[in-house]
Every structure is written in C-alpha cells, then in structure tokens.
Amino acid sequence: MTTLTPILTKHWDRPDSFTREAYEDDGGYEALRTALGMPQDDIIQAVKDSGLRGRGGAGFPTGMKWGFIPQADGKPHYLVVNADESEPGTCKDIPLMMANPHALVEGVIISAYAIRANIAFIYVRGEVLHVIRRLQQAVAEAYEAGYIGTDILGTGFDLELVVHSGAGAYICGEETALLDSLEGFRGQPRLKPPFPAVAGLYGGPTVINNVESIASVPAIVANGADWFASMGTEKSKGFGIFSLSGHVTRPGQYEAPLGITLRELLDMAGGVRAGHQLKFWTPGGSSTPLFTDEHLDVPLDFESVGAAGSMLGTRALQIFDETTCVVRAVLRWSEFYAHESCGKCTPCREGTYWYKQMLKRLEQGQGSEEDLDTLLDLSDNILGRSFCALGDGATSPVTSSIQYFRDEYIRHFEMGACPFDHAASTVWAGEK
C-alpha cells in the first residue's frame, strides 16, 4: 500500500507556518546556504538526477529545462514562477502559497542562482487576495534577512524578486501567454520555437516553472537527488500534492508519491460520499480526459495515466458520483473554455464557441446521435490544430464523455430533457 509523504505540506498545521521565523525553525533556508556554496551546474545536475518533472501539468523534466538555458551568453536570464493556478479542479498551489510561501521563495532563490538569473518573478493569479498578501510578506521578510537583494549571504549573488499579480485570464497559465502578460500585453501564446529558454521574457533566456516544482527544489538540495528519486515510479519520480474534490467524504490535499492510485486516495479520503458510487473523475483537471470507475487502479504517474488514455496533469482529482449529469459538466467546462479562449487562433476560438452552442442544446435534450458525430468531427478540427494547449484541453471532456457516456447523451435526446435531478448532486442534497 502506498502511504502519504508530507514534505511540502509537512508544516502546514503550524498556525504561523507562513512566517519566516516558523519556516526557519523547521529548517527552512538551510538548503539555500548549501546551494549557494555549490557550483551552479551541480545544482542543475542534482535536479536532473532527481527526476523532478514539471508539476504544472505537462511534466517536462525540470532539470532539462534549466539545462537549455545558454550559459555565459552575457544576456540577462530570467526565472518566472507560474503561480496562475486556474485549471478547473486544481487547488494545490494556492494553499501551498497561503500556508508555506517561504518554501517557494527559497526555491526561487536557489533556482535563480542555478540558472544564473538576477531577476525573478512570481506571476500569481489576481483573484486570490490573501495569497498575494502572504507572498508579498514572505518576499519582504526574505529581503530583510538578506536572502534576496544584493550580495546574498556574502556570496556576491544578486537577486531581485517581484510578486506580479495577474488580472483574470486562464490563458496566462500557458507559459508564453504568461510572458506576454508579464510584458504588459494581452496574454496570448507565442509561436514555439523559439522556446522561452532561448527567447523568453524580453527576448532573453527564461525558465518558467510551476509553483510546486520550484518549491520542491529546496528539499532536493537538502536531502539529495537519490532521496527524491526513491519515491514515485521509475519515470515519474518524487512526490506531489493530490487534490481531491467533489463527491468525496473528506475532500482536501493529500501529498503522496507519484504512482498512488485513486482507489488508495479515496480510501484515505473516506470514499465517495455516503450512499453513492463513483461515476467519472478527472485525473488532472478539466483538460485531461475523463476517467470512470474502470480506472480506479491506474497508477497516477505520467506514463500510466497516459497509457490509460488521459493525462496526469495537475493531479486535480474531481470526483463525481452517479447523481451527476456528465453532459451538464461537459457543457459547463466548454463554456469555460469558450470564455477563456484568447481568440488568437481560429480552431480554438470558433471551436469552443460551437461546443458551447451545441452542448447547450444537447443538454436540454434537443439533439440526435448525429450531433455527437458533429461534436467529434469538430473536436478533430481543434485537437492538434490549435495554437496552444488550451484548445487541445477543451476537446478532452467532450471526446472522453462521448467515449464513456454516449448512452447518456442519447437518453437526453430520447427524453427531450436532462434526465437528472440536479438538486441530488448538491452538497446539501438529502437535508431538510
């Protein structure tokens, strides 16, 4: 049986966990001292050896990303933390920054030192006021302690760290759209290549990493790459925060080695809510194809989830029971993608619009099986033809729901209405 491994979450139950004092009390900023005494390339190598892969969804090896930064090129390098957590179902970085912002700040300093950046940004979504306060405070405390600024701890390393609030745009979680936004433009993705490692912020070499990836770096420096790699699976090493939400008895954050299964996690979380059964779930947010109760034993690592037809994504496990209308869930996600499509490319802009129009009608039972073929055809014209992953992600709920729940769509058409009682899905169903 896999058990939980609290590392990033380890001290979240301490009431003052977000202060520098508490963080240092629990050994915080010791990894920074170690790192600043190491050659930069050794840190990059340690992160490579650890097997850490990006925790923002795509799972690209973090150390390899860092290694792409051209060294001794005389250009300013930039480190940008993607704290624009907005993927539906994803809710791990926000509590991390609320309870333990110093883990991120320490990670930023070590990572910036490793890639030889003297300016770093934390791009945090703007809709989380108190998290922004905590970040601002943590950064201010780190400046006071001399962990950020000029000649950090007497090593000659200089770093400025800016907390930058976004303004409400899911697309800014896409790394190149984030860069455009950080440069003061509409957040629209850029054509790749060139990749940000070569031409990123202001055209300079830039590393963009997710909050959890960067916050994992101090533990790797402190405990070693082998320690990190001793957890997880062969190709998906280490630990991650799994977020359970929806129709589950005890929703919340569960930090575990990659490769744990939903069956194990559900056991820990008290199972699907009393008297109900699992119907469908997302392994990593709404952009990852739906799974059903057939997939309870799929190891939640990059390879296994991929082989089973979905993606590990952000480990955002949204659990829905048998009271839930899948067409309704897919309609709402499609409305989200249509709202958040940046409009730059036609397949995504027009495709998500038509998803929305069609699904609204189908959810009301106005449709036929032919419409499902049209939806799949439309999906073929979005997937792989969009400028960035937003369009690809928008197709996931549509195609996977038709794959697993075609009959449910047809029941809508036969009844000429939604066959579900929406009140039965609410938290307060059965009360009163």
Add this chain to the structure above:
Amino acid sequence: MNIRRADESVEGSATVSTSFEPEVLERLERDAKEIIARYPKPRSALLPLLHLVQSEEGYVSEAGVRFCADAVGITPAQVTGVVTFYTQYKQHPVGDFHVGVCINSLCAIMGGDQIWRELSEYVGVGHDESTEDGKVSLERIECNAACDYAPVMMVNWEFFDDMTPDKAKQLVDDLRAGKQVAPTRGAESVCSWKQASRVLAGFNDGRAGEGAQAGYASLRGLQLAKDSGWAAPEPERGAE
C-alpha cells in the same frame, strides 16, 4: 475644476472621467513610479498600474487608461486593448463588495448553480451588475482554485468556502448592512474593492499575518499521515 496634464491635447474633453484632480494625479504618479521601478521594462508595469487606477476609482475609467498610457509611454488604444482582455479590470463601477459565485462544473454541480440562482434573484441583480446603493455587485466566476471547499464564493477576491444559498444571502445582507464580514481563509475582515485592488497593484497592506494559515481541507492529508504514522523517507546521511 479639472486641470489638464501639460501633454494632453487641447481638444481632449476635460471632464471628470478623462483626467484626475491634481492631488490625485500627484499621488498616482508617485505610486506609478514605484511600480515601474520594479521592472526591467516600463510596459511590464501595465497590469499593476491598471490595478492601481482601479484602486482609485473602483474601475478603469478613461482617465485611468490615459494615466497608464502616459506612465508607460504607449497609446490609450493599446492600454484599452489590454483592459478588455482581463476580466478583473472593470470598465464600469462595481460594488464596494464584489461578490463572485463559482459556476465552473464542480462548484456548479455541488450547489453553485442553485446559489447563483437564489442569490441573484434575492439581490435583484444579474451577472456583472450592481445594486442601486452601489454596495454589492455580482459576478459568475470561473474556477478559483478552492475546489476542496466547493461550492465557493469570493468577496473582493477573499475566499468564502462551503457556501449554501442561505449563507450566501446572509453574507450579502451583512455586507449591505455595513457589518464586518470575515472570509473563511483570509484576512480578519473583507476590505473594500478599492483596497483590494491596491494590494494587487503590489502595495502590501500589512494584513498577511491575519487569519488562519490553512483551511481544514488543506490539512486533511497531513492530519491523516500524522495519525497513521506515515512520513516521507528519511534522507541518507552524507547525501550530497
């Protein structure tokens, strides 16, 4: 009486909506300078500058657009192009308390749809509309990264977890009655929309120490691990 900026064209209509009073302008320019100094290139300051002008007027007015354009050396049209892209910038005044109800799939299904329906009817305003007293405005919001506390609402971007239709109505009643309202995970009381915008512009309001470090759901895994005696493996001594 409005004073035009020296570099403003004479034809520009000098009304309240297109320029700021001199003392306001002076204050904004001081803040703008501080914001711009954070970045290697001035245009990077545009998003925080827009939060700044929103903290002054509660929305991004024509005056706000012009101010930002001048501050970073671009045209008002370029600034407007940015304003209209991001949902947090409001182009008309919102309430002192901007209330969001998450209607993305998970929250909607867990009860967010019913909360929205009942609240909107109760308050008598729809999406992106304000009450006549200007106290409260409502918005259908997308996922706010608090799914383990669904259904979720936000007031001036502070978290209100585990909501119900009744709690939502009580919340709005309290806000309209001028009572202090505390978010579930956030500061001890909700600040005004303008004050919140100022924090987003990068000005620390000194309230980071208020409120809990984490909500109950955020701690569930940790609690279970402690109760079960589970922990991460110990690092080997002499590790690099």
